[in-house]
Amino acid sequence: MAVLRNSFVTSLPQNGGMHVPERSAHDVERPYRVPLSRPALPPIEEVIDDVRRILGSGRLTNFGPFVREFERNASKFLSVPYAVSVSNATTGLCLLLNTLPRGSEVVLPSFTFLATVQAILWNALVPRFADIDLETFCICPESVKERITRNTSAIVAVNVFGTPCPVEELEEISRARNLLLFFDSAHALGSQHRKKYLGSFGDAEVFSVSATKVLAGCEGGVVTTSREETCQAIVNRRNYGFSQDHDCMNMGLNGKMTEFSAVMCNRSLPHLNCQIQHRNELAQGYKNQLRTVPGISFQCVPEGDVSTYKDFTILIDPSLSGISRDGLAAALGRRGIEVGTYFSPPIHRLKYFQPNSDDMALPNTNLVASRILSLPIHSQLSDGELQFVASSIKEILLHGD
Numbered sequence: 001m002a003v004l005r006n007s008f009v010t011s012l013p014q015n016g017g018m019h020v021p022e023r024s025a026h027d028v029e030r031p032y033r034v035p036l037s038r039p040a041l042p043p044i045e046e047v048i049d050d051v052r053r054i055l056g057s058g059r060l061t062n063f064g065p066f067v068r069e070f071e072r073n074a075s076k077f078l079s080v081p082y083a084v085s086v087s088n089a090t091t092g093l094c095l096l097l098n099t100l101p102r103g104s105e106v107v108l109p110s111f112t113f114l115a116t117v118q119a120i121l122w123n124a125l126v127p128r129f130a131d132i133d134l135e136t137f138c139i140c141p142e143s144v145k146e147r148i149t150r151n152t153s154a155i156v157a158v159n160v161f162g163t164p165c166p167v168e169e170l171e172e173i174s175r176a177r178n179l180l181l182f183f184d185s186a187h188a189l190g191s192q193h194r195k196k197y198l199g200s201f202g203d204a205e206v207f208s209v210s211a212t213k214v215l216a217g218c219e220g221g222v223v224t225t226s227r228e229e230t231c232q233a234i235v236n237r238r239n240y241g242f243s244q245d246h247d248c249m250n251m252g253l254n255g256k257m258t259e260f261s262a263v264m265c266n267r268s269l270p271h272l273n274c275q276i277q278h279r280n281e282l283a284q285g286y287k288n289q290l291r292t293v294p295g296i297s298f299q300c301v302p303e304g305d306v307s308t309y310k311d312f313t314i315l316i317d318p319s320l321s322g323i324s325r326d327g328l329a330a331a332l333g334r335r336g337i338e339v340g341t342y343f344s345p346p347i348h349r350l351k352y353f354q355p356n357s358d359d360m361a362l363p364n365t366n367l368v369a370s371r372i373l374s375l376p377i378h379s380q381l382s383d384g385e386l387q388f389v390a391s392s393i394k395e396i397l398l399h400g401d
């Protein structure tokens with residue numbers, strides 16, 4: 001295991017106790033000096049016995065012992081009564097939204113990943129895009145209110161990059177208007193709102209454990225809820241819609257998590273808080289370096305909340321920095337620094353979704369999407385690499401590329 005030297009993480013075990021993968025064929029294809037993200041994986045000695053048990057038993061899927069263990073672990077970790085594993089968060093969202101009346105409207109942000117809106121359209125529901133807050137990049141409650149009609153059945157809020165949404169305000173709107181409230185928490189396993197892990201807010205939340213997430217289970221997801229009937233609705237749909245007596249009473253999908261993914265999650269979960277603390281320290285390191293640079297600002301995490309920092313993003317104001325977001329991204333790429341531009345363009349500007357959109361109603365979304373840039377953040381990012389990214393940004397802004 002490579003040794004991570006990072007002065008931001010002096011209180012943590014080396015690399016949060018996680019395994020550092022060797023450079024892979026994937027890295028050779030995209031030879032970045034500083035990659036945007038790399039999965040944090042459990043040490044091989046922590047998973048090998050479980051892998052042997054899976055191979056020995058021949059039980060690879062179909063809700064085996066490791067998947068059941070993951071559901072118990074997730075429920076306990078997040079302090080939520082029900083945690084239902086699924087094959088990925090997209091499927092989890094599809095199954096959850098399948099409980100809504102066909103043809104009804106769902107309010108969601110346009111500043112999100114494709115999966116959020118696709119789950120709506122796969123269920124023949126109508127997306128209504130609300131604008132976001134300029135500081136947190138999460139859905140704006142005032143805009144949500146404006147998008148609700150008599151035909152609205154639910155709100156899907158997204159905890160963007162791990163930053164918690166304004167939970168109480170959204171819960172109040174959903175209560176007052178008699179709507180269901182779901183959270184797309186794909187980025188946010190381990191985020192906290194007012195000292196409570198996300199997972200039990202609203203009517204249900206959906207987490208992803210795909211390879212780019214802080215808890216990386218290869219592919220997978222988990223739907224959490226405090227409501228027994230919501231838990232049952234997912235259980236009734238995630239196995240092709242089969243009921244226990246082999247009848248079928250619901251639309252279904254293949255939503256099964258594999259035993260291998262569950263092992264990855266089970267063995268990574270004890271390291272999760274360490275990983276999140278490390279990422280928060282890296283984020284603070286970037287902020288310290290870039291705070292005084294004209295034209296750069298950061299996503300705000302509300303006071304008292306904790307973000308997973310699944311992504312660390314900055315905004316570039318070209319009128320102050322003298323360079324566009326795309327100009328800076330290209331210049332960093334030439335220096336071997338991989339960056340991301342999530343979520344740009346936002347959903348309502350993608351061709352397939354334009355008929356459902358009202359561009360004029362989303363000024364904050366348009367602004368943030370045009371300025372956003374994600375910088376490298378992962379458990380193996382060294383102090384030196386972080387300094388290199390920050391000083392490259394300063395140099396490009398000061399002297400040009």
Ligand SMILES: Cc1ncc(COP(=O)(O)O)c(C=O)c1O
Nearest residue numbers: 088089090113115184186208210
């Ligand atoms: C906001 C958001 N929702 C949903 C998903 C879908 O997650 P999955 O890849 O597990 O299907 C993603 C994927 O990254 C996402 O970013």
